Amino acid sequence: MPGKLKVKICAGRHLPVMDRASDLTDAFVEVKFSNTTFKTEVYPKSLNPQWNSEWFKFEVDDEDLQDEPLQITVLDHDTYSANDAIGKVYIDIDPLLCSEAATVICGWFPIYDTIHGIRGEINVSVKVDLFNDLNRFRQSSCGVKFFCSTSIPKCYKAVVVHGFVEELVVNEDPEYQWIDRIRTPRASNEARQRLISLMSGELQRKIGLKVLEMGGNAVVGYLQCFDLEGESGLVVRAIGTACTLDKISNTSAAQLPACNSPSKEIKEAPFSEDPNPNTYSSGPSTPLKNQTYSFSPSKSYSRQSSSSDTDLSLTPKTGMGSGGSAGKDGGHLKTLLRQQTQSALEQREFPFFTLTSFPLGFLIHAGGVVSARSVKLLDRIHNPAFVGIMGNTRSYKLLDWNSFTADEPETRDAWWEEIRQEIKSHAKALGCHAVVGYSESTSICEEVCILSASGTAAVLNPKFLQDGCLDCYSENRLSRQPTFFSTGSEKGEFDFFLQSKDSSSMLGLEDTSPPSCGFCHIPYDELNMPFPAHLTYCCNCRRQKVPDVLFTTIDLPVEAAVTGRGCLIQARLCRLKKKAQGEANATAISNLLPFMEYELHTQLMNKLKLRGMNALFGLRIQISVGENMLVGLASATGVYLTALPAPGGIQIAGKTPSDIAYEQHISNIQKKINDTVSRNKELYEIHPLEISEEVIGSPIPEPRQRSRLLRSHSESSDEVSELDLSHGKKDAFVLEIDDADAVEDILSLLTDAPLPTGFYSCNTENMPGIHNWTSSIQMFTTVRVFRLNNVNLTNQGLNKSFNDLCENLLKSLYFKLRSMIPCCLCHLNFTVAVPEDELIQVAATAVAMTFDKDQAQEILKSNTAPMKAISENEEQLQFPMELSSDSPSVQTFPPSKGFLENASPQTIQGTSRATSVDYSSFADRCNSWIELIKLKAQTIRRGSIKTTPSLDKASPLAEGHLRLRSTPSCTDSTVTVVKMTPLSFIPGAKIIKYLGIINMFFIRETTSLREEGGVSGFLHTFIAEVFAMVRAHVAALGGNAVISYIMKECVFMENSNKNQAQCLINVSGDAVILIRESEQEGVPIQTHGSTSQTPQSGGAPVS
């Protein structure tokens, strides 16, 4: 019995009126964990009950602790009839099982009902006493840390990156059980919520076990998804990257990673590097030398085992002992390391990494995007043999649906296994031994399911992949660490790379910084390329070959050299499909897929060139299936990589025989395109240095324009169809207009509305070219559903509509967030779904972050209006006490009182003010200014109510003080401010602690849709409720922010005729404690004290 769970129910507030007669409620609480239930006393006749219960103690094994959620039900006592449930709270106690995460969960949780939404809050405290269990055969994996973030968490360093972990569990969906016909929607929803919570817990535990087996202690880039397969069941699956993480002991050390790093390697670096130039300085490597390498990448794998033996015999054993330490003797060790890399990765079934950004030196080369899709038919479960193979049978007995076939998970496993194998072979074909930025997704419509996987083929540095290797700290601010770089290049997998090592390690000692281009260099053999490509010498180091374009699914490496800024590029596509059933439907879909991918790819390429850029990062291609159409959406962040050659222009070619008018038309389009390209170059500040022809010239004649997107489709069968993505055109990039459709296509290229002045957007973690973020952020979720009303749908019309839909959504975002200018919408990823015939749903969760205008100033010259706002904004930042009544205020939180009142002591307020406000002097000034403020604020309020056109510019500070002054202390808020972001960081703030993963699943249903404001009103409330519940859980863990937040699922169904709607939302993220960057030297507790005291001293004398 390795754990004791303790729960205390303190109080409730804002409860709904349950007794119409008295307008009050007789509330009590049931606390349930596993099979044990406790009850509090009934607190009669109150909407704010004070139960103040004893500590309810559950004695449970840690397996249960991991799987089961704590279930708290608030009920209204009724003497004569059954007690009415008010609502429930599910608390995931997993964060308490890890010593480094939260120690206590304590706070106000919204009481949630799937029919009525949030109905008041309940104050709960939860603790866990864990007993050490040394049982080797244990089924639990307590203590393994989980992170949603796809980069190494900020206060940890990666000692080893072990690799891919995956798991899936399957169950029958309660919604589709026979009993669902007789039970209430509420019971059904709750059964579903509870089941998914349980399955998530189990999944996490199983993944944890795998991590422990691999010798790791954490999962980074953990992505859990569920597939609602309808009648055939419910699949919860997860993937992640197992790592061994070391906590960076103290914050001051973390600030100075260079000094902190205990690794001897850094000290050794000069020595290990010194001999290199001498040994290998044979001048610049010529392409000819590369010819000595002649076997194809795929062959190398088959040869590997035999060759390693010979290598081993040649290698001094001493080298082995030192493991990954940087080589003192280049030659032998390189061979050894190369072989180690291979073996390290070969050991793994799937050398995949869900990470999208890496410790410096981890990523050596990125080969290009690899993706695989497969269309499957979901089979109904015919097997009547109900076997409880999910280990934890008793939990299911309660739920009464212990019914799934034993082979079910295997089927799904096999499907994914197949796809992963495919990805792996694609990566091999690109000469890469690993796949990074890996992700998996599904799209289900009725009984058809498209499974998709994609990633970026890559060559990695083995040092991070083995035990006992060097410490590596992924501090982004470090511009370069010679050790890592040089070892990185030594780790070349093939002899081929020995060449590259020579030149690049030399460069490493020179002033240029090779990590800025190393990852662009091709990993495959130039003479045995997996596909024809146009190669040139790297424009950065001029030593290695690079492709002309690079598509990847990862984030732009921080060290990469980039010209200008990046921007969001989307390719959008709809294809009609005949309605069909079963096998025929699956065939139809898989026949369409290659064409969709091809077109999406062409669009991406065109749009990339139109922006004068040459690389895509964070590429996500989503293809969703509906009954009568397929919708494809590709999003990526385009950049101009300095290392890659400048993209050629786009040339339009008409049909061969043509009249003058037509020629005119063509040249008009051509002109428009050219204008757009040059305008975009201006906009994104793409002004690359001119490079002389002789350097660029490729030694190998390469006429064909190619891209590196390798993918295939397989239907239920294993057939793999490789598609030639060549555009088959000579010369730079020619678009042929041979029919009206093509004209449309080209014109549609130009319809992408330019970004409004002051806005940037990207779908990745960092925006190339913008660094000086302020701390003002606004995370948002937006959902739109469109109905296509035309009966005679055509592909053309459909495409245009879909394109407009996405453009309009973007326009709306720009308008809504206009007060944040200059700002960048980061992590702007759209998710498309086809919930019904003729309905298209687009959802996005992103964050708008403002940045310092200094950098943006040049661009904003043209437009005066935003400029004004910006200068005002800055004024306000510089003089936080200035009573300017015209600074944008929507998103700023002035230092405020009361927010910390109820927070646990370790909670640190991370305010979003850009400037650091010195709180003590703030208080003093407050007093002296208060009279003036009083006057000013009053005028502002009274005077501006109807007159000023831009009212949202009223000074936040003035009003902030006004509030301090006018609000009596009895009404201070007890709600902690919790920031949310889809990124792994919050600008201006430092993460000091990770409190655990947030993974929540909610269902909301209504039978009074009109009364709740229609579909929009219903969903608006629900999303706001989800945010509120996430914030409450984070606050209860002692945190003040959620990072890497994503909405993984938003399934919305409506039946307006019946006045009904249902929505399922699944979100996840990492709960963290933030402190503002300027405070990190101080002790957090002090900060806490002063923040809450200051406003009181400021407010007291006047109120």
Place this chain on the structure above:
Amino acid sequence: MDSNEVKMSVELDVFVGNTTIMDEEVYQLWLDGYTVSDAVSIRMKSGILEQFGTTEDVLESDTMDHYRTFQMTERLLHHPSKLVNQVLFQIPPHRQAMLIERYYAFDEAFVREVLGKKLSKGTKKDLDDVSAKTGITLKSCRRQFDNFKRVFKVVEEMKGPLVENVQCNFLLSDKLARDYAAIVFFANSRFETGKKKLQYLTFEDFAFCACQLIQNWTVGAVDNMVEDMDVDLDKEFLQDLKDLKILITDKDMLDQHKSLVCTGLRGKIQVFNEMEGNFKNLSRGLINIAAKLTNTKDVRDFFIDLVEKVIEPCKADRWLISDVRAFLTQYTNSARALDGFKYVQSS
């Protein structure tokens, strides 16, 4: 091409920020009771489309989002302390203060129509007349009326200073809390303010009077230790006012009073002669008003009586405001100096 055009309708459109975005301009339009389409056209007239290079669709979607947010916030705004402690919307404190303050702000034209009326269902039914008369939308009228009524209900029976009660329960600014105190006070005593003769008075004028009355004539004003009630006029005090009648019924007293006032004011006011000639009438007017205040009906007519019996005669004689002030001060002080009144001071 036409057949290619796919008609699309937006079925659902939501935008939810972690920090709730609230545009003050749209908030005001919502408060003013405009429909979404009216609000959109008003916003368009402001040139917002050109300024941000956007389209009407976008503006409509934005307006709808805001309206939805405001509707969802409205029930919280009814109990501002709930807004502060609610979890659904993350709103920075200064924005909360703005929301509350604006929600409880009222139009001068509206308050003048309702001030002193019983805040009953009947009055609410007549709001469409008020709306027609003032040009304020019915929706806005209802909100303002409901605000008055809500504040009234909460503080009506509450002990302690009225202004502070309003402020503490509704988190309003000093100024607005004082205004509400006046509204509650007027509604409670049902002072008539709507008569034609009173039309020239602004709400501000009445609010000032209310403030004075609360400070000087209520139970709380006399004794702030027990039963501290600011809403009701002090019955005992009103009863005592009857004793003032002696100032007009007793001839000697009247003369004595008059001569004291005249002595004090000679050469100090412009309208001395008029005052001297009219003293008896003025004094009678004032004292009669005071003496009748024990009747609820007469309390209601307090302001109309003041205008008719005191202000209008003065106006007719072209008194200056300084003259009136000087007269009233002298009038009060002289009365205190009279023999029969000395005990009043000591008690």
